[in-house]
Amino acid sequence: MDTRHDPGALTRASAVSAAEQLKAGTWESVEALAVLAIAAKGSPDAAVLLERASGAASGLRAGTWESVRALGWLARAQTELRG
Numbered sequence: 773m774d775t776r777h778d779p780g781a782l783t784r785a786s787a788v789s790a791a792e793q794l795k796a797g798t799w800e801s802v803e804a805l806a807v808l809a810i811a812a813k814g815s816p817d818a819a820v821l822l823e824r825a826s827g828a829a830s831g832l833r834a835g836t837w838e839s840v841r842a843l844g845w846l847a848r849a850q851t852e853l854r855g
Contacts (some may be wrong), residue, residue: 773849778815783850784808788821797831799838806845810852 787808795802805825812818825846832839 780811781794781815784812787811788817796828798828799836799842801825801828802832802842803840803845806842806849809849813853822849822853 791804805821809818809821
């Protein structure tokens with residue numbers, strides 16, 4: 773990993789490792805992956821993280837503020853990464 777071209781790559785890799793420890797389908801995992809996708813904007817990792825966040829969102833429990841917040845972050849990531 774060449775951090776001269778992507779100075780946040782090492783930190784992002786650590787954050788992704790931490791996010792992988794979160795339970796899939798939880799608001800925490802959706803929000804974490806969406807935020808990481810935004811942080812990875814401009815790198816090949818962004819699309820992968822966004823796809824993972826979208827997949828994790830399918831397991832969210834409806835009707836909770838946590839789910840709404842996580843879906844808001846997912847929508848923001850989609851908007852920022854897809855223009």
